[in-house]
Amino acid sequence: xxxxxxxxxxxxxxxxxxxxxxxxxxxxxxxxxxxxxxxxxxxxxxxxxxxxxxxxxxxxxxxxxxxxxxxxxxxxxxxxxxxxxxxxxxxxxxxxxxxxxxxxxxxxxxxxxxxxxxxxxxxxxxxxxx
Numbered sequence: 001x002x003x004x005x006x007x008x009x010x011x012x013x014x015x016x017x018x019x020x021x022x023x024x025x026x027x028x029x030x031x032x033x034x035x036x037x038x039x040x041x042x043x044x045x046x047x048x049x050x051x052x053x054x055x056x057x058x059x060x061x062x063x064x065x066x067x068x069x070x071x072x073x074x075x076x077x078x079x080x081x082x083x084x085x086x087x088x089x090x091x092x093x094x095x096x097x098x099x100x101x102x103x104x105x106x107x108x109x110x111x112x113x114x115x116x117x118x119x120x121x122x123x124x125x126x127x128x129x130x
Contacts, residue, residue, distance in 0.1 A: 010038070011059035013066065014052040022071075026052055029069030035062050 014026050023039070030037045035058050040051045054062040082090070 009056040010053040011056045011062070012051045012053045013037075013059065013062045014071075016050050017047055019050055023050055023052065025069070026066055026071050029065050029071055030054065030062060032069070033061065033065035035065060037062070 014023070016022055019041075027037065027039070030052075035054055037052055037054050040053060042049045042051060
């Protein structure tokens with residue numbers, strides 16, 4: 001497989017901390033899709049990281065090839081499809097949060113003047129005429 005030319009802009013499509021089966025599966029997916037890739041080992045104090053990169057113009061195709069090959073995100077990272085009831089609950093929760101924020105802003109506006117509203121305006125004693 002051809003290597004990515006250094007002058008091309010590169011997009012990192014996968015990063016892992018060991019050279020093993022996960023990296024091999026992704027290499028195989030890109031190889032089957034005919035996408036040129038490069039593996040770069042980056043040494044850091046926390047360990048060595050392996051970056052699988054492709055040309056920038058091939059980034060979308062590489063992500064699609066990885067997903068089609070079963071190398072997408074883990075199932076526990078995916079959010080399930082929400083039903084209508086869950087969507088309505090989320091809308092109601094958002095509306096309630098907005099009402100609370102509005103109430104807090106009104107309180108913030110009124111609070112500095114609240115003592116004057118409770119006691120009323122200060123009265124100046126009437127001047128006596130001599």
